[in-house]
Structure formats: C-alpha cells, structure tokens
Amino acid sequence: MTHEGLWSQLVALDGAKTAQNTKCQYDSSRNRYILTMLNAEYAVNVESKEITTVKSSAPAQFLEQLVILAYLINAKDLSPMGELVKAETFPSGEFFFKGIHSLPTAKLEKAFGENPQLLYQAAHSLDAKKCEFGDASIELYLLPNVSITIVLWKGDDEFPARASILFDKTAGSQMPLDALQAAVKLAVDALVKKFS
Secondary structure, eight states: OTTHHHHHHHHTSOHHHHHHHHTOEEETTTTEEEEEETTEEEEEETTTTEEEETTTOOBOOHHHHHHHHHHHHHOOSOOOOSOEEOGGGSTTHHHHSSGGGSOOHHHHHHHHSSOTTHHHHHHHTTTOEEOOSSSEEEEEEEETTEEEEEEEEOOOSSSOOEEEEEEETTHHHHSOHHHHHHHHHHHHHHHHHTTO
16 A cells, blocks of 8 residues: 555544644544645545545545645644745755755746746646745645745846745644655646646
8 A cells, every 4th residue: 555654653643633733624423634735625534545635536646645644644733933944954954855855946947937927827726825035926835834935036148047945944843854845846746737
C-alpha cells in the first residue's frame, strides 16, 4: 500500500484532536476527515485508507496523498504569524531545498516571467489573495495552516524574470520539509497548468 507508514501513524491519532490541529472536519461515525488543500476538498477515509476528492470521488494522486497524510499527522494548532521567510531558514532547510528538492521557481519564471499579471488569472480558482510585492504577487493557502507567498519580477533586456516563494514562519512546524516541498510543487503545477 502507498504511504503505509503514514497511514499507520494516522490511525493511531485521536480524530477530534487531529481535526483541531489541522483545522479540518472529523466525522467520527465514518472515521474520516474532510480537508481542504489548494481550495479543493478531500475525504480521508481512515478505515479503508483511501483519499478521494469530495466533488468527484476521484482518488488522490501519490503526491497529494503524501502531503495530506503528512499534514494530518504533523500539523499543530498554530495560526500563521504573518512573517515571511525563505525555505532555507527552516531547520535543515538550507541543505534540503537543493538539487531535486529545489523549489520550482524556474517553472513560475517560464510561465509568468514575460507577463506577471497572468499570475492573478491563474491563481483566481485557487482563492489566492493579491499581495503588493514585486511586479505581481499572491498569498496562497496550500492547507488550512500553511500558506505561501509567490512573488514575480518581470524579465527585461537587462535582467531575466525572477520568482520567489516565501513561507509563513510557522510552515516549518506544520509538516516535514519533503511534504512541504511536495505541496509547493502541487501549487505551482496547478498555477502553470492554467497557461500550458
């Protein structure tokens, strides 16, 4: 079974407490959580160890499952602080977010670098909030306790386009770095998909 170790950890947790920590709903009669990720609702069925979208009952993909399970297991009842930090500032982040684990800023630069305003159109269906950084920027909730801020600078003859992904300072406490990186990948893929 996919992510068997994570399911084993989730099964052992108290449902009501987990729901409080993760700001999701827990249905004790059906032993399932309803959780919002990237503005879509997912049903996490603990007995059958299945995660499906609420809207279409489609099974969650591998990365979606990883992110949801890691979040349910690790999240703390913390509200975002509103202080933005780079991923490298999280414990071990400096070493983790390199190579294959680098944040997908190049993808954002390629998709929106020539016209950063397109980011707002792409982010609309994800219920993102417009910010005032760079040439275009948004705050986007990956999960109820985890938000990222994406900032874009338009490319020109002198400088190439540049993208930056910032986190609320509490994000590193909400889930392991690999799951956080996977959540960012899902968000960037969802944004870029609108224009590919």
